[in-house]
Amino acid sequence: MxxxxxxLVAVLALSLSAAALAQQAxxxxxxxxxxxxxxxxxxxNTGRIKANVEGQFNKDEVVKAANAIAAIAxxxxxxxxxPGTDTGKGWHDTTVKxxxxxxxxxxxxxxxxxxxxxxxxxxxxxxxVAAIKAQHGKFTQTCKACHDDYRKKD
Amino acid sequence: MxxxxxxLVAVLALSLSAAALAQQAxxxxxxxxxxxxxxxxxxxNTGRIKANVEGQFNKDEVVKAANAIAAIAxxxxxxxxxPGTDTGKGWHDTTVKxxxxxxxxxxxxxxxxxxxxxxxxxxxxxxxVAAIKAQHGKFTQTCKACHDDYRKKD
Numbered sequence: 237m238x239x240x241x242x243x244l245v246a247v248l249a250l251s252l253s254a255a256a257l258a259q260q261a262x263x264x265x266x267x268x269x270x271x272x273x274x275x276x277x278x279x280x281n282t283g284r285i286k287a288n289v290e291g292q293f294n295k296d297e298v299v300k301a302a303n304a305i306a307a308i309a310x311x312x313x314x315x316x317x318x319p320g321t322d323t324g325k326g327w328h329d330t331t332v333k334x335x336x337x338x339x340x341x342x343x344x345x346x347x348x349x350x351x352x353x354x355x356x357x358x359x360x361x362x363x364x365v366a367a368i369k370a371q372h373g374k375f376t377q378t379c380k381a382c383h384d385d386y387r388k389k390d
Numbered sequence: 391m392x393x394x395x396x397x398l399v400a401v402l403a404l405s406l407s408a409a410a411l412a413q414q415a416x417x418x419x420x421x422x423x424x425x426x427x428x429x430x431x432x433x434x435n436t437g438r439i440k441a442n443v444e445g446q447f448n449k450d451e452v453v454k455a456a457n458a459i460a461a462i463a464x465x466x467x468x469x470x471x472x473p474g475t476d477t478g479k480g481w482h483d484t485t486v487k488x489x490x491x492x493x494x495x496x497x498x499x500x501x502x503x504x505x506x507x508x509x510x511x512x513x514x515x516x517x518x519v520a521a522i523k524a525q526h527g528k529f530t531q532t533c534k535a536c537h538d539d540y541r542k543k544d
Contacts, residue, residue, distance in 0.1 A: 262437070273430035280424040281465065283416070300465045307461030311435065311454045327481045 264318070268326030271316040274308060281305045282376060285360075289369040295360075298368060302360035305375075309353035314346065336386040345385065349378040418472070422480030425470040428462060435459045436530060439514075443523040449514075452522060456514035459529075463507035468500065490540040499539065503532040 262270075281301035288298045322334045336342045352375040359371040416424075435455040442452045476488045490496045506529040513525040 270430055270434040273427035273434075276424055276427035277431050277462070280427075280470075297466065304461045304465040307458045308431070311458040312451065316434075 264320040264324050265326060267316055267318050267321050268324055268330050270326070271313070271321070272326045272328070272330070274313055274316065278305055278308060278379075282372075282379070285356075285368070285372050289365055289372060293365050295363040298363075299357075299360045302357040302368075306353045306357035309350045331388045333386045333388055336382075339386075342386065345378070345382050349375075349382065352378045418474040418478050419480060421470055421472050421475050422478055422484050424480070425467070425475070426480045426482070426484070428467055428470065432459055432462060432533075436526075436533070439510075439522070439526050443519055443526060447519050449517045452517075453511075453514045456511040456522075460507045460511035463504045485542045487540045487542055490536075493539075496540065499532070499536050503529075503536065506532045 281304050284301040285298050288294055288301075317332075317337060319337075321330065322332065322337050324330055352371070356368075356371050356375045359367050362368075435458050438455040439452050442448055442455075471486075471491060473491075475484065476486065476491050478484055506525070510522075510525050510529045513521050516522075
């Protein structure tokens with residue numbers, strides 16, 4: 237093969253790889269949509285636990301909700317804060333503050349969220365309503381801590 | 391208390407209870423939004439597993455994604471198909487077909503989805519790429535089966 241053809245082949249291969257990568261990588265809009273969806277699913281399950289500990293208690297529902305919260309918390313939500321998703325629209329304009337992408341404290345806040353979510357799943361399994369209520373409070377405080385620092389106000 | 395006042399008090403108490411209930415029960419729009427969000431989160435995690443078994447494999451990411459899928463599948467998604475949510479808008483107009491609310495086969499389709507999601511989490515834990523790829527295929531077939539029968543076409 238001539239040097240020229242070799243170069244052409246190399247360039248073509250690179251272009252194809254780039255195209256394949258571009259195809260695989262989700263767009264920022266899609267990532268923001270997933271991120272917003274994650275928090276909706278967390279809100280659904282958090283609300284279910286609240287309704288159970290404040291009203292008629294159904295252990296089975298609480299355990300299911302707490303397990304879903306923990307599995308989502310453990311799933312690597314951080315990857316949904318990918319570069320390019322600090323602004324933009326998913327289901328709606330993102331309400332994230334740019335500080336979450338740069339602030340060192342953000343990892344700590346996220347770590348607390350994961351820790352209390354896992355504790356909530358453990359406590360839910362005991363069926364002890366008072367303990368679940370207390371742990372649910374601790375867990376939602378970690379949600380609030382993040383909202384306070386890293387979510388834009390309306 | 392006169393009979394009249396007693397009746398007034400009783401009526402007032404009933405109204406307050408009804409108001410409290412109305413406040414607690416999520417609106418159909420909110421329920422549809424949660425439902426649509428659940429499927430987005432499932433799509434995110436399903437896509438992650440696909441990318442891993444077709445590209446560079448990271449067991450940790452696959453396990454996290456599969457555990458999230460299983461916990462959501464086990465969380466009681468059926469409750470998000472509440473009365474009054476057969477039509478209406480969440481993030482967008484629901485694409486659900488009304489048959490899912492009445493068709494006896496819907497429970498079977500949902501059961502298969504839960505079964506294969508739990509199996510996917512089990513297989514993911516082994517780290518066997520070929521087995522995960524096969525089980526991921528089985529799982530997504532249960533998604534497709536539901537879409538084929540109960541999701542409106544564009």
